[in-house]
Amino acid sequence: MNDKVKITLCSGKGGDGAIAFRREKCVEAGGPYGGNGGKGGSIYLKADEGMNSLSNYRFGKTFKAEEGEHGFSKLCFGKDAKDITLLVPVGTVVEDENGEMLADLYHDKDTYLAVKGGRGGRGNACFKSSVKRTPNIAENGMPGEEKVFYLELKLIADVGLVGFPNVGKSTFLAATTRAHPAIADYPFTTLEPQLGVCYYKPDKTFVIADIPGLIEGASQGKGLGFSFLRHIERCRVLLHIIDASRDSDPLADFNTINKELFDYKPELAKRKMVIALNKIDLVKDPAKIEKFKKEIGDKYPLFEISAKDKDGLNPLIRKLYELVDDSKKNDKNLNQPADNEEKVYKASSLDNGTTPLYKIVKREDGYYEILGERVVRTKKLINLKTDEGIDRLSEYLDRIGVNDRLKELGVKTGSTIVLDGFEFEYYE
Ligand SMILES: Nc1nc2c(ncn2[C@@H]2O[C@H](COP(=O)(O)OP(=O)(O)OP(=O)(O)O)[C@@H](O)[C@H]2O)c(=O)[nH]1
Ligand SMILES: [Mg+2]
Structure with missing residues (x-):
């Protein structure tokens, strides 16, 4: 999955203002008569639910908005160039060349003004004053901007499945949603994130993301981990799946994966996490499981399941739904814009008055x-x-x-x- 693309955007130059003078039979020494140039086209990036990938923007494409029309004589203004709106999937993050985040188009219709069209130059009619009756002066249109952006689609899901390879994450997704992920008895079956909708109750659904297995060193880029840790960041709740049938110590497994998550982003330590001890049908040593449950205590909600036999899933799904719902309520408290409200982010290049003039x-x-x-x-x-x-x-x-x-x-x-x-x- 190619989910990070580079694009170059160029806004249009403003049209030049015109220098013209009135020449009419009955008007002696006609005054300035040059109209303003039109505005150059801007380029916006807009999140749209209908888009599901960034594939339109692959291969380092360049998009150019048109220039504003020049002003004309007889006070005719040049036409503004059309703005361009590029649609991107919801969840697209816009970064500049240095990886600095400029906008997070998290909701449908969130819009980012990426490059602003140049202002049209004023024609000489604007420069008339009592002293200068015949101004031989007009402004040029402002140049457009040319900038490189990186667009990255960060998956948005309510629940993200994390754990070692082969612990049964895809089996869990298949058991709880209508998704049909590949399942096999070897590590790294899942190579890219997969989504599924879990129907807890008819009008109570949430989205689960099956994320490729993590291994020790993932936060340093080992295995498939690094590129997918980004997706984990965007999940409201993490479901940490542990293979209870493995010979290893479950607590050691749990800590190894958590260390990778928290090394990657320390904020993830605060994310709501639920533990599922999977493959409980295969457990040969119940004492080990009891020991692990004691070690976890009430630090995390813990469920014993068999994803393959669809055993023990309902209480876990209820818990996940409750945590997701809480997290969504919190969003509302934080005054997130309503879904249909457009949020326009300013182009970052416009200076904010803090840089010295020259x-x-x-x-x-x-x-x-x-x-x-x-x-x-x-x-x-x-x-x-x-x-x-x-x-x-x-x-x-x-x-x-x-x-x-x-x-x-x-x-x-x-x-x-x-x-x-x-x-x-x-x-x-
Ligand atoms: N007995 C038993 N086997 C399970 C259970 N859950 C998963 N498995 C098996 O474990 C193997 C791995 O399952 P997957 O769902 O592909 O595991 P995964 O975590 O998605 O693995 P990766 O995609 O490689 O990270 C498969 O052979 C599954 O059939 C379970 O609850 N009980
Ligand atoms: Mg898998």
Whole structure:
């Protein structure tokens, strides 16, 4: 199961604002008349119950939203580009290139604004003032963003089955749900997680995930463990299945698996866990089982079952249902959004005001470079093909204190200053 994919998303650039002047017979020296550019297209990722895998997004695909239309003369605004919404399965986690989680699309219709379309540039009609009656200035549209994301489908189940290989997890799934997992008398029969719905009562159901067997060292990536430990994280309740017929000590088995779980994520130690001593029909040494039950005491609910003979399942299912139900009630207390409510997460790139506006570095070639996302963004907005645009940029740099800072750094008339590839000379 390929459940982690890489995609590249590019939002559209905003359309440029237009520079135009009114030319009409009866209107003398017509005023500025250039319309604004349209907004570039954004790309959203949206969880949808109808999707069950990320296979549409395999092979490092790139998705591009269109650019906004440029503004026109006669105050005509350019059209906004269409936004794109990519549907992903419920349970998709969005991460950036460094593995940082950006959004967890946990409910149907949860939506994440991944890349935002560039704002359209303002046309020169916007720059009319009492002083500048004929502004020869318009903004360029803001560029779009291009970003790489990792999408990972983390299975969501109410109950996750954990335990060594061959203890009877798939047999339990088959006995309690309508799923038909492969069952065989050798380890690692189950190679990918499988889901089944358990009908405790007609309107009381919960989802069970059969997860491939774990072995010692799973949290370090041994066996099949590592990739599937992620799924375990998403289960409300863990059913720890132990093979009671094995020669080994059940407590040692129990602790070995728990150590892997808790080493992988210490929070898992707080997850509700139920123990099922399976294959009770094969037990030759009942004293060992009694000893284990004493050792566990009331730390965990414990049930003796035979998944194969469907023996002892009902009380266990009732317990699992109660714990799942409690956990769901807790969710509601935490004010989770209702199922049909859309939660829109902001694009993470937009700065939150904590980063300094800019910094200036002296490069090896003696040029001074102004760096900073917001400054660069503002520069991109300005149409530097016109003299007025250049005036506007220098006014802006002066306003944010760049000139003072350059002086402090010992910049002389004639020094070259660079901003986002645009070079200009410094004058006192
Ligand atoms: N006698 C007996 N055999 C069982 C019981 N539960 C499972 N088995 C047998 O144990 C073997 C392993 O069962 P599976 O359900 O495939 O075990 P698993 O935990 O899913 O194994 P992996 O997928 O490899 O991790 C099969 O031969 C089952 O028939 C039980 O309660 N009693
Ligand atoms: Mg199995």
